[in-house]
Amino acid sequence: MISIVVENYLKTILKTEDQSRKASTSNIARDLSVADATVTDMFQKLQKAGLLEYKPYYGATLTKQGRMIALKILRRHRLIELFLQKVLGYGWAEVHEEAEKLEHAVSELFVERLDQLLNFPVKDPHGEVIPDAQGFRATLEDICLAEAKPGEYTLRRVTSGDPEFLSYLEREGLVPSNRFSLVEKLPFQGPLKIMLKSSEAPRFIGLEAARKVYVTPTPPLAEGRRKAADHPPARGRRKAVGRRQLAEIERRDTLLSTRHEFARASQHPA
Amino acid sequence: MISIVVENYLKTILKTEDQSRKASTSNIARDLSVADATVTDMFQKLQKAGLLEYKPYYGATLTKQGRMIALKILRRHRLIELFLQKVLGYGWAEVHEEAEKLEHAVSELFVERLDQLLNFPVKDPHGEVIPDAQGFRATLEDICLAEAKPGEYTLRRVTSGDPEFLSYLEREGLVPSNRFSLVEKLPFQGPLKIMLKSSEAPRFIGLEAARKVYVTPTPPLAEGRRKAADHPPARGRRKAVGRRQLAEIERRDTLLSTRHEFARASQHPA
DNA sequence: TTTTTATATTAGTCTTATCTAAAAATTGAT
DNA sequence: ATCAATTTTTAGATAAGACTAATATAAAAA
Numbered sequence: 001m002i003s004i005v006v007e008n009y010l011k012t013i014l015k016t017e018d019q020s021r022k023a024s025t026s027n028i029a030r031d032l033s034v035a036d037a038t039v040t041d042m043f044q045k046l047q048k049a050g051l052l053e054y055k056p057y058y059g060a061t062l063t064k065q066g067r068m069i070a071l072k073i074l075r076r077h078r079l080i081e082l083f084l085q086k087v088l089g090y091g092w093a094e095v096h097e098e099a100e101k102l103e104h105a106v107s108e109l110f111v112e113r114l115d116q117l118l119n120f121p122v123k124d125p126h127g128e129v130i131p132d133a134q135g136f137r138a139t140l141e142d143i144c145l146a147e148a149k150p151g152e153y154t155l156r157r158v159t160s161g162d163p164e165f166l167s168y169l170e171r172e173g174l175v176p177s178n179r180f181s182l183v184e185k186l187p188f189q190g191p192l193k194i195m196l197k198s199s200e201a202p203r204f205i206g207l208e209a210a211r212k213v214y215v216t217p218t219p220p221l222a223e224g225r226r227k228a229a230d231h232p233p234a235r236g237r238r239k240a241v242g243r244r245q246l247a248e249i250e251r252r253d254t255l256l257s258t259r260h261e262f263a264r265a266s267q268h269p270a
Numbered sequence: 271m272i273s274i275v276v277e278n279y280l281k282t283i284l285k286t287e288d289q290s291r292k293a294s295t296s297n298i299a300r301d302l303s304v305a306d307a308t309v310t311d312m313f314q315k316l317q318k319a320g321l322l323e324y325k326p327y328y329g330a331t332l333t334k335q336g337r338m339i340a341l342k343i344l345r346r347h348r349l350i351e352l353f354l355q356k357v358l359g360y361g362w363a364e365v366h367e368e369a370e371k372l373e374h375a376v377s378e379l380f381v382e383r384l385d386q387l388l389n390f391p392v393k394d395p396h397g398e399v400i401p402d403a404q405g406f407r408a409t410l411e412d413i414c415l416a417e418a419k420p421g422e423y424t425l426r427r428v429t430s431g432d433p434e435f436l437s438y439l440e441r442e443g444l445v446p447s448n449r450f451s452l453v454e455k456l457p458f459q460g461p462l463k464i465m466l467k468s469s470e471a472p473r474f475i476g477l478e479a480a481r482k483v484y485v486t487p488t489p490p491l492a493e494g495r496r497k498a499a500d501h502p503p504a505r506g507r508r509k510a511v512g513r514r515q516l517a518e519i520e521r522r523d524t525l526l527s528t529r530h531e532f533a534r535a536s537q538h539p540a
Numbered sequence: 541t542t543t544t545t546a547t548a549t550t551a552g553t554c555t556t557a558t559c560t561a562a563a564a565a566t567t568g569a570t
Numbered sequence: 571a572t573c574a575a576t577t578t579t580t581a582g583a584t585a586a587g588a589c590t591a592a593t594a595t596a597a598a599a600a
Binding site for chain 2: 576577578579580581
């Protein structure tokens with residue numbers, strides 16, 4: 001049986017690989033808030049168990065088996081987060097912590113029932129993709145706000161579970177699906193000046209915060225469609241689109257900004 | 271922090287007290303499937319922690335503090351069971367196992383949100399009372415089927431989480447709220463002959479099974495109301511009651527068969 | 541190439557929860 | 571009151587995870 005502790009190691013290694021950081025003992029130790037020696041020990045055990053390959057100074061790589069387990073935890077985590085928000089009315093900032101515990105306690109059946117209840121969702125409340133039951137993940141094509149040029153954007157994803165930070169973003173109106181324009185990036189690692197679609201006052205976001213925020217240009221310049229810039233929407237002229245319609249557009253945009261791809265697990269012979 | 275293991279000890283002791291069995295090391299060891307020596311050890315630790323009083327050969331008694339914790343777990347367990355059944359569509363027999371794990375993983379907030387979502391329910395899918403957030407419990411006035419005299423009964427509660435057993439009962443139509451008549455008890459510890467309201471064929475239920483089933487006479491002879499036997503319902507004469515109405519009657523009956531009372535915790539100075 | 545620095549490992553403890561086997565204590569029966 | 575049966579406790583181990591302190595190794599810099 002795989003313990004909660006092992007599940008957390010695997011999950012953390014997967015996340016580290018996703019960020020193309022090295023899954024070294026020291027990195028993982030920092031992420032899990034344990035001593036380096038503890039990770040060395042665990043890496044040796046996990047290698048013996050066939051869940052990862054480990055080369056000192058190079059880092060750990062999940063095996064097919066280890067990756068599958070990690071993806072399952074990730075799926076659980078994200079479905080649970082969405083459930084907490086949609087069904088139990090949790091706030092954006094509250095879902096992560098609770099999911100951290102629940103992800104180790106729920107059965108396969110539970111997860112699949114959640115999936116059904118939530119109507120097979122694609123993303124969690126932070127905009128992260130939910131792996132499917134086979135471990136496949138859609139690939140996001142969003143870009144990091146810290147690297148974006150001035151222009152119009154839709155917020156897609158926030159890579160943090162920290163309640164403080166998330167509450168802050170929420171107060172600033174920076175939640176997934178919200179639109180804003182990036183007016184300019186102030187020099188010398190300065191903050192970003194942004195303008196929400198819904199408000200007049202400009203806001204300033206620190207570079208560190210911007211590193212955790214991912215966006216797509218608005219409207220998305222999807223292949224095979226003419227650039228929307230050539231046909232600016234006749235705003236205020238005809239009747240504004242209804243809520244339902246807006247939701248549908250939003251959904252379509254979201255889907256268009258992703259591309260389905262096999263999870264690495266299936267290409268990675270153990 | 272209280273570990274999952276400790277939570278399980280406290281819960282098991284509470285259940286044992288409820289059944290007025292002695293919470294001896296050996297009894298608890300059997301219930302938890304651990305060695306006697308393990309329980310001795312744990313009892314000593316829990317006593318030191320102020321969660322129970324323990325006298326060898328006499329048994330353990332929960333302190334106010336220990337009881338409060340146990341009642342919280344019980345509340346979680348039962349709310350989770352109901353949630354699994356009502357919201358995630360789990361079967362009667364499946365809810366217990368999943369709840370056993372989840373009860374140790376959910377936060378206070380989660381539990382209170384469930385309570386709200388389920389509209390502050392009184393009983394779980396097995397007919398067991400759900401303690402309120404303060405640990406108060408309604409007291410059931412049902413009787414054990416194994417001790418019942420021939421007559422008309424409504425099934426109220428089943429004291430088992432065993433999926434096999436519950437599936438069996440379900441197949442026999444013995445689920446909470448169902449009505450049946452106990453025709454006779456066969457001699458020499460023989461089975462009980464019962465007749466479901468909804469079917470012609472008699473069924474035979476072993477005495478062991480009957481010990482886990484609790485019932486109230488149908489219709490309930492609540493104080494301050496005339497016995498319903500004096501006024502047999504004019505069945506088939508006027509229009510049958512609708513579903514909604516039936517549900518309401520059922521609900522009222524259920525409530526009438528209970529009486530609110532302080533949980534022992536509040537009378538028990540540590 | 542040698543030194544410095546960063547990273548990783550080993551060795552020895554600790555805690556929690558468990559076990560088995562043997563010893564001790566209590567209850568109940570004769 | 572004494573013995574047998576039951577119940578409980580002690581003692582000594584084990585396994586999982588984690589720690590600290592000391593050591594070793596690889597990478598980077600001089």
